[in-house]
């Protein structure tokens with residue numbers, strides 16, 4: 024069964040457009056001008072139960088607007104949404120008991136009271152039976168290692184500690200579907216690893232479906248087999264991360280550290296006839312060649328034969344860069 028089904032979903036915002044200058048401001052008083060922004064522009068996709076899907080895009084691509092529609096906070100301008108078999112903004116009360124939501128920058132915990140008091144209040148809101156709460160939250164608290172934090176008021180927690188408590192709070196009613204908007208933003212590496220491991224465990228143990236937006240590609244690499252990529256409100260890629268990398272991330276980076284400074288013209292001349300794209304590194308004596316995988320030996324041997332080298336490194340193209348290239352070119356499906 025599908026946890027999420029979306030067809031031709033669209034959301035438009037009408038925003039006031041102010042005119043420039045004093046005269047413009049004066050005219051705005053009499054006649055207001057509006058422009059329509061299509062934040063989400065006719066998207067369709069389905070997420071199966073138990074999937075972990077990364078929902079990615081640049082700032083303003085329409086990710087948060089989609090999540091707000093999927094969670095029933097915003098009403099779509101047009102299109103069809105079915106989440107957990109329901110229409111999110113029509114069957115509100117029943118619906119919210121089947122989802123968990125974490126917005127990285129917003130808290131659902133009460134600032135001045137102990138974490139466990141917030142948990143108890145949420146338990147009441149969701150009407151979770153005592154036995155179920157004890158069993159399930161016992162596991163969640165252990166997996167997130169937040170036992171020692173439960174007595175502390177939220178304002179005394181570090182960001183990483185608070186995020187772990189936020190996740191636990193979103194799971195009090197053990198929802199089958201979890202929406203996460205930038206769950207690791209601002210966290211240090213260890214806390215990020217801990218949260219990723221927890222999400223994986225949660226997915227394996229309870230089959231929880233997770234839709235996650237993030238700007239951190241290592242979140243995606245660690246968690247998501249599938250990514251949906253959004254650009255200006257439209258889906259430009261929906262498929263596995265592996266395929267995306269295979270198709271768009273072909274080639275290698277060879278980083279040469281020369282004993283002396285080298286010039287672009289000389290390197291280009293040296294590699295004439297080969298498919299190489301040279302970029303200056305951080306130092307004047309470091310140059311990076313982007314080449315198709317099969318071209319590595321020829322480039323290395325030509326360069327090494329001509330210039331003395333201090334060091335040489337060969338890397339895969341990082342996912343962040345693949346994604347940036349796709350956005351620059353505008354579409355991933357072509």
Ligand SMILES: Nc1ncnc2c1ncn2[C@@H]1O[C@H](COP(=O)(O)OP(=O)(O)OP(=O)(O)O)[C@@H](O)[C@H]1O
Pocket residue numbers: 036037038060061062080081082083084085086087088089
């Ligand atoms: N309430 C609103 N009123 C008017 N315009 C809005 C509103 N909410 C979002 N927008 C506009 O819709 C577009 C999509 O915004 P959205 O917040 O969904 O993007 P996003 O992909 O989540 O970006 P970010 O990564 O910055 O959070 C943007 O152009 C934004 O300015």
